[in-house]
Amino acid sequence: MQPIVRCLDLFCCAGGAGEGYRRAGFRVTGVDIRPQPHNPHRFIQADALAFLRERGHEFDFIHASPPCQAHCDLKHMWNAKEHVDLIGPTRDLLMKTGKPWIIENVPGAPLNTPIILCGTMFNLGTGDAELWRHRHFEFGGGLPPILTPPCQHRRKPRVIGVYGGHGRDRRRKANTQDFSTDARREAMGIDWMTGAELSQAIPPAYTELLGRHALAYTANAQGQRTAIAGTLDPVVVPNSEPDRPPKKSWKKVITGVDNKASYDTVSPDERVTHNNRRH
Numbered sequence: 001m002q003p004i005v006r007c008l009d010l011f012c013c014a015g016g017a018g019e020g021y022r023r024a025g026f027r028v029t030g031v032d033i034r035p036q037p038h039n040p041h042r043f044i045q046a047d048a049l050a051f052l053r054e055r056g057h058e059f060d061f062i063h064a065s066p067p068c069q070a071h072c073d074l075k076h077m078w079n080a081k082e083h084v085d086l087i088g089p090t091r092d093l094l095m096k097t098g099k100p101w102i103i104e105n106v107p108g109a110p111l112n113t114p115i116i117l118c119g120t121m122f123n124l125g126t127g128d129a130e131l132w133r134h135r136h137f138e139f140g141g142g143l144p145p146i147l148t149p150p151c152q153h154r155r156k157p158r159v160i161g162v163y164g165g166h167g168r169d170r171r172r173k174a175n176t177q178d179f180s181t182d183a184r185r186e187a188m189g190i191d192w193m194t195g196a197e198l199s200q201a202i203p204p205a206y207t208e209l210l211g212r213h214a215l216a217y218t219a220n221a222q223g224q225r226t227a228i229a230g231t232l233d234p235v236v237v238p239n240s241e242p243d244r245p246p247k248k249s250w251k252k253v254i255t256g257v258d259n260k261a262s263y264d265t266v267s268p269d270e271r272v273t274h275n276n277r278r279h
């Protein structure tokens, strides 16, 4: 039987990143400050930094997608608001957990020697349009970065961009809506999100790739004999750090598709009912 390997998906929104880690084989718990009724994974409504400080060590691997508004193109608009940059505080807390981690953000964000992923590396798109969606990923906690291929731009005549609640052909000058929400869902490989959620999401294909890498690293670090498709043969390393017993202190919010919330006190190891219609 495969051991359970726990991924904490911080700033999870509707779970684009988390879904890739789930497909890679992690058991995913998402944390967001807002209710996320469409998130298909275990979900806890909380401040990500507070949760990371108190409970981060209970997970085997941590992904964080701090809000990107402080770094994306919108910051140049005349009516742009001031946005707090949470990348530095998130990194500081991640380093204290001693666990492997990845921080994701947009081009221009202050990440250290990030790798870049693009939809064209995964052949993502819809019809005759290819998905240009560059996202940067910083690796830490001992997790080595992966090598990535170059973008494969301009293999198709049109380019789809998914941002700001709409989808545009990025080669057109005018701000026209060329792609329906369904087309944007197809391009992202996501079928459960609204247009606004899509515009914030990472395509699961990105984090499935990263997740397979992180899972192999985590399994080896824990001395588990785990065969993972697409990775090297398993290596067994003695486990020097036994799991700590889970605390049972955090309030968990379980939000059903009917949008009603109930409250419980559980640890991440407990199986709970949650939004998921896929597990």
Ligand SMILES: C[S@@+](CC[C@H](N)C(=O)[O-])C[C@H]1O[C@@H](n2cnc3c(N)ncnc32)[C@H](O)[C@@H]1O
Residues within 6 Å of the ligand: 010, 011, 012, 013, 014, 015, 016, 017, 018, 031, 032, 033, 034, 046, 047, 048, 049, 065, 066, 067, 068, 200, 201, 202, 203
């Ligand atoms: C860019 S979105 C993440 C998208 C997600 N990774 C995906 O792939 O679908 C950032 C999220 O951070 C959340 N957020 C902002 N500040 C937060 C905080 N202090 N604690 C937890 N979540 C926060 C927002 O509500 C938003 O859902």
